Amino acid sequence: MIESHKLRCTGCATEISGPNAPSDFRCPLCKNLYEVIYPWSIKGTQKEGVAAASLPNASALRWLWQERRTSTMPVDQSGVWRFRDLLPIVTDMNKVTTLREGNTPLYELPKSAKALGLHWVLAKHQGMNPTGSFKDTGMTAALSVAVERGFEWVACASTGNTSAAMAAYAARAGLRSIVFIPEGKIAWGKLSQSMDYGALTVQLKTDFDGCVRLVNELVRAYPIYLLNSVNPYRLEGQKTPAFELLEQLEWQVPEHVIAPGGNLANASALAKGFAEAHQLGLIPRIPKISIIQAQDANPLYTFMHQPGGTDGRELIPVTAETRASAIRIGNPASWRKAVNALQTTGGWCEEVTEQEIALAKAQIGAEGIGCEPASAVTLAGLKKLVADGRVKEKDRAVLILTGHTLKDSDYTIQYHRNELFTNQETAALTPEEAAQHTHLRKPPIVLEANRETVLSALEAQMKA
Numbered sequence: 001m002i003e004s005h006k007l008r009c010t011g012c013a014t015e016i017s018g019p020n021a022p023s024d025f026r027c028p029l030c031k032n033l034y035e036v037i038y039p040w041s042i043k044g045t046q047k048e049g050v051a052a053a054s055l056p057n058a059s060a061l062r063w064l065w066q067e068r069r070t071s072t073m074p075v076d077q078s079g080v081w082r083f084r085d086l087l088p089i090v091t092d093m094n095k096v097t098t099l100r101e102g103n104t105p106l107y108e109l110p111k112s113a114k115a116l117g118l119h120w121v122l123a124k125h126q127g128m129n130p131t132g133s134f135k136d137t138g139m140t141a142a143l144s145v146a147v148e149r150g151f152e153w154v155a156c157a158s159t160g161n162t163s164a165a166m167a168a169y170a171a172r173a174g175l176r177s178i179v180f181i182p183e184g185k186i187a188w189g190k191l192s193q194s195m196d197y198g199a200l201t202v203q204l205k206t207d208f209d210g211c212v213r214l215v216n217e218l219v220r221a222y223p224i225y226l227l228n229s230v231n232p233y234r235l236e237g238q239k240t241p242a243f244e245l246l247e248q249l250e251w252q253v254p255e256h257v258i259a260p261g262g263n264l265a266n267a268s269a270l271a272k273g274f275a276e277a278h279q280l281g282l283i284p285r286i287p288k289i290s291i292i293q294a295q296d297a298n299p300l301y302t303f304m305h306q307p308g309g310t311d312g313r314e315l316i317p318v319t320a321e322t323r324a325s326a327i328r329i330g331n332p333a334s335w336r337k338a339v340n341a342l343q344t345t346g347g348w349c350e351e352v353t354e355q356e357i358a359l360a361k362a363q364i365g366a367e368g369i370g371c372e373p374a375s376a377v378t379l380a381g382l383k384k385l386v387a388d389g390r391v392k393e394k395d396r397a398v399l400i401l402t403g404h405t406l407k408d409s410d411y412t413i414q415y416h417r418n419e420l421f422t423n424q425e426t427a428a429l430t431p432e433e434a435a436q437h438t439h440l441r442k443p444p445i446v447l448e449a450n451r452e453t454v455l456s457a458l459e460a461q462m463k464a
Contacts, residue, residue, distance in 0.1 A: 004088040007034040007232055010336055018089070019149060023219040025230045032336060034232045036089065041276050056085055058281040065247065079103035080137050080240045086276060087141060087236040095148040097173040098140050099130040102240060106248040109367050109399070112379060116386045120396040121379075122254070123364070124245050127371055127404035131193060133326075134238065134266060134402045135165035141237030142227050143169040151225040152176060155218055157211035158228075159262070159325055160190030161403055166227050167197035178224070180204055180211040189407050190325075209317065209331040229265030230333045238266055242273025245398060246283060253283050255395035256385070258378045260402055261291040261300055261338065261349065262327035268337035270400070271345055287398075290347035291338060292381030294322035294357065300335055301351040310339065323411060323420070324357055326374035326403055348390060352380035355429060355437075358415055362440035365412075370405025416443045 006015045011032030018036075025034055040055045065083060068076040075081040075093055079102015090096055106124050113121040126134030143166070146154055155178040156166050163179040170177035179194045183203040194201050204211050212228065219226045229235065246253065257274075259267040267289055274286045293301045297320035303310060320330035332338070342349060352360075360383070361376035378399035385391040405412065414420040418441060429437070447453050 004091065005036050005038050008037045009033075010035055010340070018145075021232075023224075023226060024216045025226065025232060033230055033334065035272070035337070036087075036232045036236050038086075038088065041279060056280055061085060061280070061282070062247075062251070065243070074098050074100065077103075078140065079244055080140050080237045083240050083243050086243070086280075087240070089141065089233055089236055090144050090148050092148060096140070096144045097147060097169050098144075099136065099168065099172060101129050101136040101140050102244060104128045104241070104244070106245065106398075107367075107369050109364070109369065109379075111367050112363060115363075116383065117393055118386065118391070118397065119394050121382070121399065122396065123369055123371075123399045123401050124241060125369065125371070125401045126241060127375065127401055127407070131161075131164045131168045132404035132407055133161035133165065133372075134241070134400070135161045136169075137240055138229065138234035138236075138238040138265075138269070139165040139169045139227065142231045142233040143173060143175070145233045146175065146225040146227070147173050149225075151223065153178065153222070153224040154227050155215050155224045156180070156227045157208060157215040158190075158194075159208050159328055160407065161326055162228065163199065163201070164190050164193035164197070167194040167199035170199070171197045176200070178202065178215075178218070180215050182207050182211055189409060207320065208329050212331075212333070228333070229263050235265055235269040235272060238269035239273030239276070241400070242270045243277060243282075246274075246277060251283060252396075253285055254287050254398045256290060256347070256382075256391055256397040257287045257400065258290045258292060258382055258385075258397060259400040260324075260327050260374045260377045261293040262297075262329045262332065262374065263334055264291070264300060264332040264338035265334040266400070266402065267291045268334055268341045271341035275344070286345055288347040289341050289345040290381065290385065291342065291349045292377040293349065293351050294320075294324050294327055294377060295351045295353050296321040297324075297328050297330060298351045299330055299332060300338055301349050303335070304339070304342065304349045322357075323354055324373035324377065325408065326372060327377070348385065350381045350384050352377050352384070355421065355425060355433065356380040356383075358420060359433070359436055359440070361412075362415060362437070364401070365405070366440060369401070370412075371401040372403030372405060372407040373411050375399075375401040375403050416441050418443070 008015045009027040011030040068082045077100045078098040109121040129136035153176045157180045177199040179199045179201045277283045299318045303315045315335045317331035320328045360379035
């Protein structure tokens with residue numbers, strides 16, 4: 001029987017069967033991560049005797065995926081499993097756990113486009129998933145594999161969004177879940193989700209990378225399935241927004257896709273999705289994928305911009321500090337995959353300051369599209385790519401918004417009440433930057449409850 005897929009080490013290229021993966025999903029020979037490969041997904045080869053004539057037909061796939069949108073079956077209503085032909089990782093579809101994730105909107109951002117002098121800026125809002133982040137698309141995939149393989153417990157380390165997604169899908173599947181989070185370094189909106197969905201939530205007095213070390217020890221000691229993004233099945237789900245995006249653009253390929261950079265799995269998952277679509281003839285080319293990091297949580301940016309190039313070098317971890325908590329990660333597990341995504345697509349890695357993130361978040365909000373702070377690094381980074389000519393006037397740029405605005409409502413409130421920045425950060429703003437922030441801030445107005453006072457205040461606002 002031909003296996004539907006194998007796992008291949010991204011370092012030494014050793015291939016193994018899926019059930020034989022180590023508990024921490026690292027190759028025992030070289031310690032690199034695995035990726036899922038299919039008989040049809042290896043460019044220029046014919047794996048396991050699969051002939052070119054048996055490859056999926058691009059036109060038939062496009063028709064089938066649209067047809068499934070009219071179905072009432074849960075797996076067809078899922079924006080992940082609707083594309084299951086390109087992720088045959090579960091043999092029994094009755095084992096799939098879905099919350100009808102995916103099928104997220106693609107918004108135009110006309111104000112941002114005009115300000116940047118571009119014809120098109122679009123936002124693929126993954127924060128519109130069931131638990132409010134892009135993690136749902138990966139979690140439905142990996143957790144369904146855990147269910148099919150008989151695991152009763154799942155675990156993850158998290159800065160917030162992963163824990164929310166894992167807890168929800170585990171609860172839906174009837175599994176028990178354990179979450180390790182860094183104490184005091186997670187937005188309460190995210191932490192509340194993992195508690196509400198019944199996870200055993202453990203706050204550790206360390207950072208995210210310390211939580212990762214502990215969860216790896218746990219899964220090596222007990223039959224617990226690891227659901228961090230080192231799990232290659234997570235990325236199979238997270239590649240499907242690439243198909244969705246192309247479908248929404250009627251299979252027209254944008255010039256640029258820009259993603260936030262935290263643990264760095266998402267950008268590589270999108271790159272994998274676009275590469276597979278190209279391999280199958282669904283699209284004629286692959287967009288440039290760029291990754292944006294916060295200035296004080298920027299290990300990939302530092303690696304990519306080091307003197308002498310990147311060949312043969314290792315990424316040096318940093319002590320990550322940023323208010324965009326979802327990307328406060330100093331030692332990203334998927335950095336090699338992210339480097340490959342940048343190099344193969346021709347994209348770039350940029351860094352942005354805390355003030356640039358806050359301004360971009362407010363500007364996205366002014367379009368009526370809310371997002372969490374980590375998502376806003378995409379617009380902040382796009383500004384830099386436009387300023388130095390890497391993104392041209394007629395290029396179509398798609399921002400990947402990874403989290404819902406309510407994930408970190410405290411950040412938004414502090415920004416609009418002018419309580420987000422320190423005095424030193426405020427003093428560092430240029431007059432132009434300070435004016436932009438002032439224009440965008442909309443704090444609540446406190447008034448006496450009488451007609452004259454209210455009307456006077458409203459008249460003043462109307463004249464402003």
